[in-house]
Amino acid sequence: MSLKPKTNIELIKNGMFGENTIFRMAISLCPSIAVTNGMKNGVALGISVVFVQTMVNVTISAMRKFINPKIRIPIFMLVIAGYVTIIDLLMATYARPIYKEIGLYIQIIVAFASIFARAEVFASKNKVFSSMCDGLGMGIGFLLAMVVISFFRELLGKGALFGYPIVSGSPLLIMILPAGGFLAVGLLMGFFNWIDMRFFGGKGASGV
Amino acid sequence: MTTEAKAHELIVSVSPHVRGQETVARIMWTVNLSLLPAFIMSLYYFGPLAAFVTGLCILSAVLAEHIYQTSLKKKSTIGDGSAFLTGFLLGLNLPPSVPFYIPIIGSVIAIVITKLLFGGLGYNVFNPALIGRAFLLISFPKLMTVWSEPTAQFIAMDAKTTATPLGILKEEGLSKLIEIFGDKTDLYMSLLMGNRAGSLGETSVIALLIGAALLLYRGYITWHIPFSFVATVGVMAWAFGGQGGLFTGDPLIHLLSGGLILGAFFMATDYVTCPSIRKGQIIFGIGCGAITMMIRLKGGFPEGVMFAILLMNCFAPLIDRGVKSKKFGAVKEQKK
Numbered sequence: 001m002s003l004k005p006k007t008n009i010e011l012i013k014n015g016m017f018g019e020n021t022i023f024r025m026a027i028s029l030c031p032s033i034a035v036t037n038g039m040k041n042g043v044a045l046g047i048s049v050v051f052v053q054t055m056v057n058v059t060i061s062a063m064r065k066f067i068n069p070k071i072r073i074p075i076f077m078l079v080i081a082g083y084v085t086i087i088d089l090l091m092a093t094y095a096r097p098i099y100k101e102i103g104l105y106i107q108i109i110v111a112f113a114s115i116f117a118r119a120e121v122f123a124s125k126n127k128v129f130s131s132m133c134d135g136l137g138m139g140i141g142f143l144l145a146m147v148v149i150s151f152f153r154e155l156l157g158k159g160a161l162f163g164y165p166i167v168s169g170s171p172l173l174i175m176i177l178p179a180g181g182f183l184a185v186g187l188l189m190g191f192f193n194w195i196d197m198r199f200f201g202g203k204g205a206s207g208v
Numbered sequence: 209m210t211t212e213a214k215a216h217e218l219i220v221s222v223s224p225h226v227r228g229q230e231t232v233a234r235i236m237w238t239v240n241l242s243l244l245p246a247f248i249m250s251l252y253y254f255g256p257l258a259a260f261v262t263g264l265c266i267l268s269a270v271l272a273e274h275i276y277q278t279s280l281k282k283k284s285t286i287g288d289g290s291a292f293l294t295g296f297l298l299g300l301n302l303p304p305s306v307p308f309y310i311p312i313i314g315s316v317i318a319i320v321i322t323k324l325l326f327g328g329l330g331y332n333v334f335n336p337a338l339i340g341r342a343f344l345l346i347s348f349p350k351l352m353t354v355w356s357e358p359t360a361q362f363i364a365m366d367a368k369t370t371a372t373p374l375g376i377l378k379e380e381g382l383s384k385l386i387e388i389f390g391d392k393t394d395l396y397m398s399l400l401m402g403n404r405a406g407s408l409g410e411t412s413v414i415a416l417l418i419g420a421a422l423l424l425y426r427g428y429i430t431w432h433i434p435f436s437f438v439a440t441v442g443v444m445a446w447a448f449g450g451q452g453g454l455f456t457g458d459p460l461i462h463l464l465s466g467g468l469i470l471g472a473f474f475m476a477t478d479y480v481t482c483p484s485i486r487k488g489q490i491i492f493g494i495g496c497g498a499i500t501m502m503i504r505l506k507g508g509f510p511e512g513v514m515f516a517i518l519l520m521n522c523f524a525p526l527i528d529r530g531v532k533s534k535k536f537g538a539v540k541e542q543k544k
Contacts, residue, residue, distance in 0.1 A: 170348060170350075170351065171347075172313075172347040172348075173346060173347045173348065173349065174343060174346045174347040175347075177346065179346065183321070187321075190325075
């Protein structure tokens with residue numbers, strides 16, 4: 001991270017591309033493999049993460065002056081768990097069919113490395129509005145990654161998008177199995193690194 | 209000073225000082241040659257389909273390697289025969305009646321993902337042909353388990369489908385298998401000659417053994433992996449394969465059917481993906497055999513050679529590290 005303070009737009013962009021949770025930082029990989037076998041699930045989880053990430057950043061940032069550094073970890077945990085419970089109950093009430101499939105992973109958002117990392121690294125040291133932008137960017141970056149991964153996996157593995165059949169013929173069944181998740185994430189990560197190195201002069205992700 | 213000194217001048221170079229005749233290309237093409245008897249037998253039993261599937265595999269494997277390397281502006285290494293061999297092995301591992309896109313997808317996965325993305329020949333963790341086949345088996349479980357009956361007529365368009373001997377053994381038991389093939393001697397003879405349903409190149413044990421003998425004679429493979437692999441399968445089949453309790457099984461059926469001979473002599477012995485120390489190779493072979501029999505007797509698939517070799521490929525570096533010989537003269541560090 002550069003020492004220069006970034007503008008809010010830069011913060012959002014940074015979360016989406018420069019420090020994309022999955023493709024650049026290579027953290028929170030578990031959901032990217034577990035729930036991306038269909039676009040519906042991937043998008044649902046992505047939106048939940050956008051909500052939790054943004055709200056957690058805002059709350060932590062607003063409370064940063066009162067939090068005793070010695071007990072900051074439990075406090076972060078409580079705040080994250082609070083918002084995860086909100087989204088968990090909301091989905092259980094209003095999005096029952098999706099909740100039945102990915103409910104476990106909604107609850108597991110509590111343990112997402114990316115959310116915790118942003119609370120510790122950014123929100124506890126920065127102002128409320130820029131923390132919100134950072135959370136939004138990080139969340140949208142995660143959502144984008146989920147969309148891209150689940151797009152390829154559902155298209156290749158089921159020949160469908162959002163559950164609607166698009167291509168006929170026998171699909172590559174392996175793509176909706178866990179093995180296909182590893183293949184898709186690995187190949188896409190390589191592809192985005194190649195783009196970064198080829199067109200933007202980056203050095204490629206090194207699993208920061 | 210000048211001429212006399214030249215004569216006694218020593219050439220200083222790093223080892224190795226004497227090089228053998230063998231090159232990668234020569235070894236690879238010899239392995240290809242040793243697979244030829246099995247290929248001819250598959251032509252005999254399954255007709256032109258065998259040539260079509262195998263040819264398509266080879267062609268797409270070689271093309272995939274060439275296109276990948278030229279598009280990345282690297283030197284194309286199709287001449288060394290390793291891509292040809294991967295395609296050949298993959299073709300011999302496929303059922304005869306697969307649709308045309310299956311060999312192509314399998315070869316591309318085998319060459320590009322398993323071999324070239326890991327750094328090319330010599331750097332791959334897994335056997336490329338087997339990963340290609342595993343990918344296909346998991347992706348197309350129905351198409352990959354349609355086995356046509358061998359006909360021994362060159363043109364047979366209406367090939368009947370049937371189950372492999374191991375499939376029958378798993379589903380219906382030994383007595384049914386003997387009933388289909390006549391009596392026990394007939395069963396063994398058909399298995400030995402290859403007159404049974406199965407992947408193209410795995411059926412004819414005798415043809416595979418001829419090829420393997422060539423490799424053993426030339427010293428390209430050693431007995432360690434194949435022997436320990438086959439022996440473990442035999443012992444475990446004898447010990448646990450029977451219905452009437454321990455040590456009542458029929459090892460010969462397990463030895464002759466499935467892809468055991470093809471796997472043990474041609475796939476498990478791949479230089480890159482097996483341990484390079486002899487002691488480790490024996491452990492590797494025993495592990496392959498044990499996993500194979502566990503899958504055959506208890507697992508969901510009738511055949512386990514492929515998964516066994518792939519699983520043991522993961523352990524090859526670990527085995528090598530574990531059996532490293534002691535340094536000469538090294539003293540064990542004393543505990544304090």
